[in-house]
Amino acid sequence: MYDYIIIGSGIAGLFTALLASKHGSVLLLTKAALEESNTRYAQGGIAAAISPSDSPRIHFEDTISAGAGLCDERAVEVLTNEAPGRIRDLLSLNVPFDRKDGELALGLEGAHRVRRVLHAGGDATGFHIEKTLCRALAHAGVEVVESCFVTEILIENGRAVGVTTIHDQIAESSESRTTTYHGHRIVLASGGAGQLFSHTTNPSVATGDGLALAYRAGAEVADIEFYQFHPTALAIPGQPAFLLSEALRGEGAYLRNSEGVRFMQQVHPQAELAPRDIVSRAISAEMAKNRATHVFLDLTHLPSEMIKSRFPTIYAYCRNVGLDMTVDPLPVAPAAHYLMGGVRTNLWGETNIPGLYACGEVACTGAHGANRLASNSLLEGLVFGARIVERTTNASSSKPSRGFSNPLKIHDTEEFVTRELHTQEPSLEDLRDLMWNRVGLVRDEPGLSEARNTLSAWQYSLPKPRTTAEFELSNMILIGRLMAIAARQRRESRGGHWRSDFPMSDPSWECHIVLSGAAAARSATEVR
Numbered sequence: 001m002y003d004y005i006i007i008g009s010g011i012a013g014l015f016t017a018l019l020a021s022k023h024g025s026v027l028l029l030t031k032a033a034l035e036e037s038n039t040r041y042a043q044g045g046i047a048a049a050i051s052p053s054d055s056p057r058i059h060f061e062d063t064i065s066a067g068a069g070l071c072d073e074r075a076v077e078v079l080t081n082e083a084p085g086r087i088r089d090l091l092s093l094n095v096p097f098d099r100k101d102g103e104l105a106l107g108l109e110g111a112h113r114v115r116r117v118l119h120a121g122g123d124a125t126g127f128h129i130e131k132t133l134c135r136a137l138a139h140a141g142v143e144v145v146e147s148c149f150v151t152e153i154l155i156e157n158g159r160a161v162g163v164t165t166i167h168d169q170i171a172e173s174s175e176s177r178t179t180t181y182h183g184h185r186i187v188l189a190s191g192g193a194g195q196l197f198s199h200t201t202n203p204s205v206a207t208g209d210g211l212a213l214a215y216r217a218g219a220e221v222a223d224i225e226f227y228q229f230h231p232t233a234l235a236i237p238g239q240p241a242f243l244l245s246e247a248l249r250g251e252g253a254y255l256r257n258s259e260g261v262r263f264m265q266q267v268h269p270q271a272e273l274a275p276r277d278i279v280s281r282a283i284s285a286e287m288a289k290n291r292a293t294h295v296f297l298d299l300t301h302l303p304s305e306m307i308k309s310r311f312p313t314i315y316a317y318c319r320n321v322g323l324d325m326t327v328d329p330l331p332v333a334p335a336a337h338y339l340m341g342g343v344r345t346n347l348w349g350e351t352n353i354p355g356l357y358a359c360g361e362v363a364c365t366g367a368h369g370a371n372r373l374a375s376n377s378l379l380e381g382l383v384f385g386a387r388i389v390e391r392t393t394n395a396s397s398s399k400p401s402r403g404f405s406n407p408l409k410i411h412d413t414e415e416f417v418t419r420e421l422h423t424q425e426p427s428l429e430d431l432r433d434l435m436w437n438r439v440g441l442v443r444d445e446p447g448l449s450e451a452r453n454t455l456s457a458w459q460y461s462l463p464k465p466r467t468t469a470e471f472e473l474s475n476m477i478l479i480g481r482l483m484a485i486a487a488r489q490r491r492e493s494r495g496g497h498w499r500s501d502f503p504m505s506d507p508s509w510e511c512h513i514v515l516s517g518a519a520a521a522r523s524a525t526e527v528r
């Protein structure tokens with residue numbers, strides 16, 4: 001019996017494990033190699049009000065304004081007030097943040113009014129944070145199991161008490177392939193779900209497993225219709241949608257359409273640095289207008305030495321695919337990037353299931369509202385991971401805290417499972433294409449209904465999963481279906497949810513859609 005079982009080895013899982021290891025036994029389970037995670041690929045950096053011209057209050061206001069009316073103010077207060085302390089923690093672990101004249105260098109990103117984004121190795125922030133945390137973990141006495149895929153959260157008498165896992169490397173016939181671990185606290189830190197979409201900046205591990213596990217166990221999932229599409233992923237046919245960090249625009253890069261004309265100044269006062277949803281839709285509109293597959297990100301007017309030293313990873317990647325960003329405008333298009341919603345938690349990372357906690361991208365603390373402010377997600381993993389440990393070790397923090405204000409609950413989502421519609425077993429590509437085309441950047445009633453029905457039928461037709469890939473597909477179909485249900489329900493446009501048939505924000509929709517897993521816990525097994 002462990003004191004903590006932590007699922008996932010990105011910033012949220014590693015940091016929580018490190019802190020928890022000071023208080024008890026910790027088991028960390030991760031489905032690929034320890035360092036594999038979204039965290040590892042984060043480029044731009046991590047936001048915190050640490051400069052004299054900044055304050056947690058200004059950071060708070062910028063976060064609220066990006067969140068399009070749906071941020072939970074208490075969660076944003078926690079996030080922005082506790083940010084400087086968590087940065088101090090990273091500095092004490094020796095994360096090599098970049099410095100200028102001896103001071104921490106701060107970048108500017110979209111919708112931030114001041115420079116507050118710490119970065120490392122120029123544009124390799126996530127790589128350095130991940131590496132540093134993994135190094136620290138090696139000396140913390142945490143038991144780590146890699147290539148270990150969590151398939152179920154075990155619930156006894158309404159409390160999370162453990163997990164079951166499979167190891168693909170072990171032969172299917174072997175008894176040791178499936179293992180059960182028991183723990184007093186189960187912490188989900190399993191990241192996002194970008195693999196739901198055919199164009200994504202996320203690595204292959206981002207398949208929304210944690211959401212599906214929690215939902216099936218009876219946890220509440222909130223705000224899942226809000227998905228952030230990053231405006232600028234490199235758009236080269238046949239190549240992955242490699243992220244071109246917002247920090248490029250922060251340093252002065254322009255967006256130009258296929259005729260070479262800048263178009264963001266007409267769209268928003270912050271031009272290229274407008275919130276991500278606005279930039280993504282503007283790019284999409286330009287692409288549609290000119291029947292183009294991309295627009296261009298232009299850095300050619302900026303000093304080439306600055307580009308090479310500030311963005312060495314991006315520069316090297318582009319050179320590899322035949323582009324020199326100091327002289328070539330880069331073809332870009334939006335790609336799926338970040339899930340604002342997730343497993344609903346309070347300010348201490350607690351879910352509605354006793355013993356089950358969530359932090360990082362898998363969680364929905366309410367800090368991002370309908371649209372995340374750039375560089376707030378690495379921060380969220382740190383702040384709420386630390387709070388889980390504080391909550392579980394410090395009696396003085398044991399006062400109950402409420403969940404979101406103003407939720408709209410939909411309890412029985414299983415009513416939507418379409419058992420009659422017979423269909424062939426879906427492939428991963430079918431799923432990704434459906435999600436990109438019907439539940440992507442621009443949504444409408446016919447597309448969302450089609451997606452919901454198809455995903456329901458697919459969920460029904462899937463055989464019982466046995467391998468990691470089969471579990472991932474089953475999880476993604478479930479999460480895609482929940483996203484389609486919530487997106488169809490929300491008949492307005494806001495933040496990362498855009499409906500062409502309801503293009504305005506509607507004040508009566510200033511509430512959260514919370515999907516309850518209780519019904520699904522029963523019927524997920526029936527459905528198979």
Ligand SMILES: Cc1cc2nc3c(=O)[nH]c(=O)nc-3n(C[C@H](O)[C@H](O)[C@H](O)COP(=O)(O)OP(=O)(O)OC[C@H]3O[C@@H](n4cnc5c(N)ncnc54)[C@H](O)[C@@H]3O)c2cc1C
Binds near residue numbers: 013338376377
């Ligand atoms: C290209 C890119 C650039 C980004 N840039 C920035 C940035 O500059 N600033 C910023 O703040 N954010 C950025 N983000 C977002 C940010 O990186 C993520 O939101 C954040 O890293 C999430 O951290 P996490 O610890 O919650 O999850 P992750 O880092 O994704 O880690 C999840 C872990 O869970 C494991 N896991 C998943 N499912 C299972 C399972 N079933 N069983 C066992 N293990 C499992 C995974 O293998 C992984 O180790 C970027 C994201 C991408 C993809």
